[in-house]
C-alpha cells in the first residue's frame with residue numbers, strides 16, 4: 020500500500036487515493052505488528068477488512084476503468100473467506116458485489132462493447148475466486164482435523180493418547196488458580212493397569228488382547244461420559260476426574276474396579292475375565308509432566324505390590340482415604 024501511495028501521489032497526482040492508501044497502509048501495518056506479537060482482538064479483523072475494502076473500492080470508483088483497478092477487487096472474496104470464515108465471508112462478498120456491479124455497469128464503455136459482458140465476466144471471476152478459496156479452506160480444515168485425530172488418539176482403542184494428556188496437563192498448569200475452589204475438590208487422576216495382561220496375551224492370543232483393550236476403553240468411556248480417558252501405555256489407562264474430593268475419587272475408582280472384575284469380555288469365542296489395579300493421584304499445579312507420570316506410576320505399583328485388583332491412593336492406604 021505504501022508503494023501505491025507514493026505511485027499515486029508523485030506520478031499520477033491522485034492525492035486523495037494516495038492519502039487513503041498511506042493512512043490505511045499504516046493502520047494495517049500496526050495490525051500486522053499486533054498479530055505478530057499475538058495481541059490481536061476480534062475487532063482488528065473487521066478494521067483490516069474494512070480498510071482494505073475501502074482502499075480497493077475507492078480507486079475503482081475514481082479512476083478510469085481502463086486503469087485496471089477492478090482486478091484488485093478479485094482479491095477481496097478470498098480475503099474475506101480467510102479472515103472471517105466461510106459464512107461471513109460469503110455475506111461480505113455478496114454485499115460488496117452490489118456497489119461494484121452498479122459502478123461497473125455505469126463505467127463500462129457501451130459504445131465499444133455491451134456493458135453486460137464485462138459485468139458477467141466480473142461476476143463469474145469474482146464469485147469463483149471465493150469458491151476456490153472456500154473449497155481450499157474446507158479441505159484444509161478437514162485435513163487438519165484428521166491430522167489432529169491421528170496425533171492425539173490411540174489408533175487401536177480410539178482413546179486419547181499421551182500427547183493429548185500432555186496438552187491437558189499444560190493447559191491445567193496455565194489455568195489461573197480459582198480462589199473459591201475447595202482444596203478437597205481438585206483434579207484427581209486414576210491410573211488403571213490391567214493385571215497380568217501378559218498371561219492374557221499368552222493364553223488367548225494378541226488379537227484377543229487387543230479386543231480386550233478396545234472393550235475396556237469403551238467401558239471406561241461409558242463410565243466417564245466419553246471424557247478424559249487416555250491410554251498412556253500398553254495396558255495402562257488414565258482417567259481425569261475434575262472437581263472430585265478424595266472420597267469421591269476413591270468411590271469412583273472402586274466402582275470401576277468392581278465393574279471390570281464382574282465383566283466377562285467375550286472375544287474370539289472365549290470368555291475372558293480380567294482385573295485391574297488403580298492408583299489415584301492428585302494433580303498438583305506446577306508439577307512437570309515427567310514428574311507427574313513418575314509419581315503416578317509409583318502409586319500404581321504400590322497397588323500392584325499389595326496384591327493387585329485394588330485401588331491405592333498415593334502414599335495413603337485405602338482405609339485412610341475413606
Ligand SMILES: Nc1nc2c(ncn2[C@@H]2O[C@H](COP(=O)(O)OP(=O)(O)OP(=O)(O)O)[C@@H](O)[C@H]2O)c(=O)[nH]1
Nearest residue numbers: 212213214215216217218220225226228229253254
Ligand atoms: N494385545 C496387546 N498387548 C499389548 C499391547 N501393548 C502392550 N501389550 C502387552 O501387555 C503386556 C504387559 O505386560 P507386563 O508389563 O509384564 O504386565 P502384566 O503382565 O500386565 O503384569 P502386571 O502389570 O505386573 O500385573 C505385555 O505382554 C505386552 O506385550 C497391545 O497393544 N495389544
